[in-house]
Amino acid sequence: xxxxxxxxxxxxxxxxxxxxxxxxxxxxxxxxxxxxxxxxxxxxxxxxxxxxxxxxxxxxxxxxxxxxxxxxxxxxxxxxxxxxxxxxxxxxxxxxxxxxxxxxxxxxxxxxxxxxxxxxxxxxxxxxxxxxxxxxxxxxxxxxxxxxxxxxxxxxxxxxxxxxxxxxxxxxxxxxxxxxxxxxxxxxxxxxxxxxxxxxxxxxxxxxxxxxxxxxxxxxxxxxxxxxxxxxxxxxxxxxxxxxxxxxxxxxxxxxxxxxxxxxxxxxxxxxxxxxxxxxxxxxxxxxxxxxxxxxxxxxxxxxxxxxxxxxxxxxxxxxxxxxxxxxxxxxxxxxxxxxxxxxxxxxxxxxxxxxxxxxxxxxxxxxxxxxxxxxxxxxxxxxxxxxxxxxxxxxxxxxxxxxxxxxxxxxxxxxxxxxxxxxxxxxxxxxxxxxxxxxxxxxxxxxxxxxxxxxxxxxxxxxxxxxxxxxxxxxxxxxxxxxxxxxxxxxxxxxx
Amino acid sequence: xxxxxxxxxxxxxxxxxxxxxxxxxxxxxxxxxxxxxxxxxxxxxxxxxxxxxxxxxxxxxxxxxxxxxxxxxxxxxxxxxxxxxxxxxxxxxxxxxxxxxxxxxxxxxxxxxxxxxxxxxxxxxxxxxxxxxxxxxxxxxxxxxxxxxxxxxxxxxxxxxxxxxxxxxxxxxxxxxxxxxxxxxxxxxxxxxxxxxxxxxxxxxxxxxxxxxxxxxxxxxxxxxxxxxxxxxxxxxxxxxxxxxxxxxxxxxxxxxxxxxxxxxxxxxxxxxxxxxxxxxxxxxxxxxxxxxxxxxxxxxxxxxxxxxxxxxxxxxxxxxxxxxxxxxxxxxxxxxxxxxxxxxxxxxxxxxxxxxxxxxxxxxxxxxxxxxxxxxxxxxxxxxxxxxxxxxxxxxxxxxxxxxxxxxxxxxxxxxxxxxxxxxxxxxxxxxxxxxxxxxxxxxxxxxxxxxxxxxxxxxxxxxxxxxxxxxxxxxxxxxxxxxxxxxxxxxxxxx
Numbered sequence: 001x002x003x004x005x006x007x008x009x010x011x012x013x014x015x016x017x018x019x020x021x022x023x024x025x026x027x028x029x030x031x032x033x034x035x036x037x038x039x040x041x042x043x044x045x046x047x048x049x050x051x052x053x054x055x056x057x058x059x060x061x062x063x064x065x066x067x068x069x070x071x072x073x074x075x076x077x078x079x080x081x082x083x084x085x086x087x088x089x090x091x092x093x094x095x096x097x098x099x100x101x102x103x104x105x106x107x108x109x110x111x112x113x114x115x116x117x118x119x120x121x122x123x124x125x126x127x128x129x130x131x132x133x134x135x136x137x138x139x140x141x142x143x144x145x146x147x148x149x150x151x152x153x154x155x156x157x158x159x160x161x162x163x164x165x166x167x168x169x170x171x172x173x174x175x176x177x178x179x180x181x182x183x184x185x186x187x188x189x190x191x192x193x194x195x196x197x198x199x200x201x202x203x204x205x206x207x208x209x210x211x212x213x214x215x216x217x218x219x220x221x222x223x224x225x226x227x228x229x230x231x232x233x234x235x236x237x238x239x240x241x242x243x244x245x246x247x248x249x250x251x252x253x254x255x256x257x258x259x260x261x262x263x264x265x266x267x268x269x270x271x272x273x274x275x276x277x278x279x280x281x282x283x284x285x286x287x288x289x290x291x292x293x294x295x296x297x298x299x300x301x302x303x304x305x306x307x308x309x310x311x312x313x314x315x316x317x318x319x320x321x322x323x324x325x326x327x328x329x330x331x332x333x334x335x336x337x338x339x340x341x342x343x344x345x346x347x348x349x350x351x352x353x354x355x356x357x358x359x360x361x362x363x364x365x366x367x368x369x370x371x372x373x374x375x376x377x378x379x380x381x382x383x384x385x386x387x388x389x390x391x392x393x394x395x396x397x398x399x400x401x402x403x404x405x406x407x408x409x410x411x412x413x414x415x416x417x418x419x420x421x422x423x424x425x426x427x428x429x430x431x432x433x434x435x436x437x438x439x440x441x442x443x444x445x446x447x448x449x450x451x452x453x454x455x456x457x458x459x460x461x462x463x464x465x466x467x468x469x470x471x472x473x474x475x476x477x478x479x480x481x482x483x484x485x486x487x488x489x490x491x492x493x494x495x496x497x
Numbered sequence: 498x499x500x501x502x503x504x505x506x507x508x509x510x511x512x513x514x515x516x517x518x519x520x521x522x523x524x525x526x527x528x529x530x531x532x533x534x535x536x537x538x539x540x541x542x543x544x545x546x547x548x549x550x551x552x553x554x555x556x557x558x559x560x561x562x563x564x565x566x567x568x569x570x571x572x573x574x575x576x577x578x579x580x581x582x583x584x585x586x587x588x589x590x591x592x593x594x595x596x597x598x599x600x601x602x603x604x605x606x607x608x609x610x611x612x613x614x615x616x617x618x619x620x621x622x623x624x625x626x627x628x629x630x631x632x633x634x635x636x637x638x639x640x641x642x643x644x645x646x647x648x649x650x651x652x653x654x655x656x657x658x659x660x661x662x663x664x665x666x667x668x669x670x671x672x673x674x675x676x677x678x679x680x681x682x683x684x685x686x687x688x689x690x691x692x693x694x695x696x697x698x699x700x701x702x703x704x705x706x707x708x709x710x711x712x713x714x715x716x717x718x719x720x721x722x723x724x725x726x727x728x729x730x731x732x733x734x735x736x737x738x739x740x741x742x743x744x745x746x747x748x749x750x751x752x753x754x755x756x757x758x759x760x761x762x763x764x765x766x767x768x769x770x771x772x773x774x775x776x777x778x779x780x781x782x783x784x785x786x787x788x789x790x791x792x793x794x795x796x797x798x799x800x801x802x803x804x805x806x807x808x809x810x811x812x813x814x815x816x817x818x819x820x821x822x823x824x825x826x827x828x829x830x831x832x833x834x835x836x837x838x839x840x841x842x843x844x845x846x847x848x849x850x851x852x853x854x855x856x857x858x859x860x861x862x863x864x865x866x867x868x869x870x871x872x873x874x875x876x877x878x879x880x881x882x883x884x885x886x887x888x889x890x891x892x893x894x895x896x897x898x899x900x901x902x903x904x905x906x907x908x909x910x911x912x913x914x915x916x917x918x919x920x921x922x923x924x925x926x927x928x929x930x931x932x933x934x935x936x937x938x939x940x941x942x943x944x945x946x947x948x949x950x951x952x953x954x955x956x957x958x959x960x961x962x963x964x965x966x967x968x969x970x971x972x973x974x975x976x977x978x979x980x981x982x983x984x985x986x987x988x989x990x991x992x993x994x
Contacts, residue, residue, distance in 0.1 A: 276943045
C-alpha cells in the first residue's frame with residue numbers, strides 16, 4: 001500500500017518510508033491559534049526548540065476571530081474578580097464546570113483547570129494581556145466596553161445557582177468593542193516572535209504524523225511550497241489544529257445535531273485533520289457528538305424578560321440561561337415552531353440592538369389575537385401567559401425557575417419572533433469533540449494508555465467544555481490557552497529521541 | 498514498547514512479532530451471535546473456510562437474549578406481510594428508516610437494507626427460521642403469541658405516518674412466549690454446525706488484531722486455555738463482538754445520555770473490545786453517543802390512552818410512539834419529574850400486565866387533587882387535561898398529534914405513576930454506535946477509505962439504526978443478521994493472502 005498511497009491524515013507515515021529528515025525540531029506544533037501559541041511559549045521557556053506549522057499566512061486561528069473572553073477564577077478570585085468585589089471559591093467553580101460538562105465531565109481536567117486558573121490569569125498578565133479591574137453589569141454575550149469582568153454563562157440561573165455560588169468568570173481584554181481576539185493573538189504572536197527558540201512556518205499544511213516501529217509519534221509530514229517535507233520532532237508533536245466545524249461530512253457523521261445550525265463558527269482550517277491524525281495512530285476521539293449551537297437572543301438584555309415557547313404554546317426553559325443552553329433545549333423538543341414572545345416595548349430594544357435576525361411571526365393587541373396569529377391551539381398561550389404573569393407578580397417562576405430579577409408580567413400588545421431553526425434566524429454552531437487527553441495534554445487511546453510523542457490542545461483535544469447545555473463564553477479560549485500551556489510544558493520535559 | 502506491552506485491543510500486534518501461526522483459516526469471525534453466525538454461513542457457502550471465536554461457552558450473544566423480532570419489508574412485502582394483507586413499498590420503508598435514523602442516516606446502507614430485506618426474509622426461511630402468516634393486532638413491545646407480524650415501531654405515529662405509509666415490519670418467530678431469541682440462535686447454530694467449512698472455538702477470547710507492514714489486517718490474537726494463539730486469517734477478520742453497553746467507563750465517555758438508564762441490555766461480552774480493535778487500526782467509530790434508552794410503558798396497550806407529563810404538568814410527546822422514542826424525549830427535557838397519568842381503570846391493566854415497575858406518585862378523585870398531590874403548580878395539569886380531553890372529543894390531538902384511535906378523555910379518578918429516570922422505574926438501555934462500514938461490511942477510516950482485511954457486523958458496526966428517537970423493535974436483529982451476511986459474502990470474495 002505504502003508505495004501508492006496518497007498522504008492523508010488518516011494514515012500515518014512509517015519512519016521506514018522517510019528517506020531523509022527535511023527539518024528537525026524538539027517540538028512540532030500544528031496550528032498557530034491560541035492553543036498553539038501558548039504551547040510554543042511554554043515549551044520554549046522550558047528549554048525546547050519549537051517549530052509551529054500554520055496553514056494560513058498569519059497566526060490567529062479561531063481565537064483571533066473570537067471575542068477572546070477567558071473563563072477564569074477560583075482560589076479566592078483573580079485580581080480582577082477581587083477588585084470588583086467577587087470572592088471566587090475553587091469548589092464553586094468546579095461544581096459549576098462539572099454541572100456544565102454533564103455526565104461526560106472529565107473531573108481531573110476540570111479540577112486542574114480550576115485549581116490553576118488564577119495562576120493562568122497571572123501568566124497571561126505576565127505575557128502582556130491587559131485586563132481592566134472593572135465589572136460589566138449588563139447581560140451580554142460579548143463585552144463591547146473595555147470592562148475586565150462579566151457573567152458569561154448560566155452561573156446565576158437555574159439549576160446552576162442552586163448548586164454553586166454564582167460568580168462572574170468571563171475575563172474580557174482591556175479594549176473597546178468586540179476586539180479582544182485580534183489583540184490577544186497580537187500579544188501571543190509578539191511573545192512567540194521574540195523567542196529565538198521558536199520558528200514559525202506559515203502557509204504550511206500538516207499532512208500526517210510519522211510513527212516509528214513501536215508506534216511512537218516521531219514527526220510530521222508537512223507541505224510547503226508544493227513540497228512534502230518530513231519533520232523530525234525529537235520530543236513530540238502537539239496538535240493544535242482546531243476542530244472540525246468546517247468539515248460538513250464530518251459534522252454530519254459525528255455531530256448530527258449541528259446540521260440544524262446555519263453558521264459554522266471557526267476558521268477555514270477547522271476541517272478535523274488534527275483529530276483525524278490522532279485517530280490514525282489509535283487515539284480516542286471523544287464527545288464528538290457535542291457542539292455549541294445557539295439562538296443568540298440577547299443582547300438586548302431586556303429580551304431575558306420575554307419568554308420562549310414551542311408550537312404547543314408552552315415554555316420549556318428558563319430564559320435567563322446562557323443562550324447556548326437555550327439553543328440546546330430548543331433542538332431537543334418535538335416541535336415544529338419556536339417563538340420568542342415579548343412586549344412591544346422590548347421589541348423596540350430588539351430591533352435596535354439584536355443581531356439574531358428573527359422575523360416577526362405575529363403580533364397581538366391581546367393574547368388571544370397573538371395566539372391566533374401564530375396558529376396555536378386556542379387557550380394554550382393564554383394559559384402560559386396567565387401562569388407566567390401570576391408568577392411574575394408573586395416573584396417566583398414556578399414553571400421554569402427564571403430568576404426573580406427578570407420576572408415582569410408580559411402585557412399586550414405583544415410580538416412573537418420566529419426562532420425556529422431553519423427559518424432564517426442566526427444559528428451559529430461549533431464542535432466540542434476531540435482527542436481524549438490527560439490534563440498534561442498527552443493523547444490517549446480508548447483504554448487511556450498514552451500514545452508516546454503525541455499531544456493535543458485547544459479544540460483538537462476534548463477539553464473541559466463538553467456541552468452546549470453548559471457552555472459559557474470564555475470557556476473555549478480559556479481551555480485553548482490553558483491546555484496549550486499544559487501540553488507545551490509536558491512535551492518539553494520529555495526525553496529527546 | 499512491543500517487548501513489554503500487554504496484549505490489548507487498543508494496540509494491534511505486528512506480524513513481525515508473530516513467531517508462528519498457531520491456527521490458519523480463510524475467515525476469522527469474532528463472536529457467535531446473530532451477526533457472527535450469519536456471516537459464517539454466508540462465507541462458508543461462498544467457499545471459504547471459517548473459524549468463529551466465541552468468548553462464551555455457547556453460541557447466542559445478545560441475539561439469543563432478545564425477542565429476535567426481525568425488521569423486514571419492502572418490494573411489495575414479505576410472504577407474511579402479503580398474507581396478512583399488507584403491501585409494503587420499498588420507498589416507504591426507506592423513508593421511515595431514514596427519518597428514524599435522523600441526520601446521521603447512512604442512506605446507502607438503509608437503501609441496501611430495504612431493497613434486499615424481502616430476500617433476507619427468504620434466506621432466513623431457507624435456513625429454517627419459521628414465521629407464521631398471521632398478524633398480531635395488539636400493540637406490544639414483544640409478541641407473546643406465535644403470530645408472525647406486528648407493528649414494532651412508530652410507523653403509525655406522528656411524525657412518521659405523515660411522511661411514509663405505515664406498514665408493520667416486525668417479524669416474529671413461530672413460537673409462543675418471548676422465546677424467539679433462543680429459537681433463532683438454535684437454528685443458526687445448527688446451520689453453522691452442519692457446515693464442515695466452519696469451526697467454532699468456544700471459550701476463546703479475541704485479544705487484538707494482527708497487522709502486516711502495510712497495515713492490512715491479516716489475523717487475530719486469541720486466548721484459549723490460558724494461551725495466546727496467533728490466528729492467520731487469509732481473507733480477513735469479521736468483528737461481530739457486540740457493542741459496549743457492559744463497559745461502564747466507555748458508556749460514560751461515549752454515550753453519556755445512557756448513564757441515566759439502570760439496566761444495560763446485552764450479554765457480558767458487550768465490552769466494546771471489537772470496536773476498540775477497529776479503532777486501533779485507524780477505523781472510524783461513529784454514532785458512539787447514541788443509544789436506545791426507554792421507558793417501556795406498554796403493554797398494556799391501554800397505557801397508550803394515558804398521557805406523559807413533566808414537572809410543569811405539560812405533555813411533550815405523542816404517547817402512541819414507540820416506547821424508545823418516548824424515553825429519548827424524556828431525557829431531553831429540563832424537568833425533575835415525569836409522570837404517566839392514567840385512569841383508575843387503565844391502572845388496573847397496568848398492575849396486571851406491566852413490567853415497568855413505576856410507583857404510584859399520586860391519585861385524585863379530581864384533577865385538582867392529583868395536581869396537588871404531585872406538587873404541580875395549580876392550574877397546570879388542569880389546563881393540560883382540559884385541552885387534552887376537549888381534543889379527544891374532537892378526535893384530534895392538536896398538541897402532540899397522537900393518532901385518533903388512542904384519544905379517549907381521561908376522567909377522574911386518576912392515577913399518576915412516577916417514571917422519572919433514577920427513581921426506580923425500569924430503564925433499560927443499549928448502545929447504537931460502532932465502527933463505520935460500507936454496506937458490504939468493509940470497515941473504513943474517517944476518510945472512508947477501506948481498511949484492508951477488516952470487516953464488522955452487528956452492533957460492533959454502526960448499522961442502519963442510529964437513534965433511540967427512531968428505534969423500532971426488530972431493527973437490531975434485522976441489522977445484525979443482514980449485515981453479518983453482507984460481510985460474510987464480501988470477505989469470501991477477497992483474494993487469499
